[in-house]
Amino acid sequence: MYESGENYLETILRLREKNGTVRSIDIAHELNFSKPSVSRAIGILKEDGFLVVGARGD
Known part of the structure; x- marks a missing residue:
């Protein structure tokens, strides 16, 4: 994984x-980042298996 x-x-x-x-x-x-930057990073973390996005309460 990368530092960011x-x-x-x-x-x-x-x-x-x-x-x-x-x-x-x-x-x-x-983090004082733009929402598009965050969305892109979240997408990468999900693709790489580091993050699972679930429904509320998961």
């Missing part, structure tokens, strides 16, 4: 622990 991917995953974990759920816009605000 690890940064995304750590941010997602922190936000999930704090808020219970994580939205792309939350990640974008936390």
